[in-house]
């Protein structure tokens with residue numbers, strides 16, 4: 001049926017193995033759901049979903065097992081967190097619309113810096129600042 005693929009919790013680095021069909025293409029594992037994706041629980045029929053929602057350390061699903069390993073990767077948010085941490089994270093599959101891959105919008109893109117005045121995305125300094133002047137910033 002499937003084969004085990006391992007992921008790790010982006011919060012604490014706990015490693016989980018999920019047995020699933022090989023034809024699904026992983027897009028990313030993120031600590032938050034991607035905009036526009038819908039997620040199933042690992043106990044659900046997630047092969048038909050757009051992603052899977054994990055709770056770190058929870059393994060009710062038959063194809064899911066926590067290996068007990070903890071990875072020390074750069075993108076682990078909080079390596080000092082007790083592991084497994086019990087927080088949720090999200091595995092997103094690649095989605096296609098009209099034959100093209102759907103790009104996710106990172107959450108950080110929603111943050112508007114500086115209140116969006118009419119001067120647009122220029123620096124915090126005056127209108128004709130240009131590249132940094134001789135007096136530093």
Ligand SMILES: [Zn+2]
Pocket residue numbers: 009010011012013014056057083084085086087
């Ligand atoms: Zn975790």
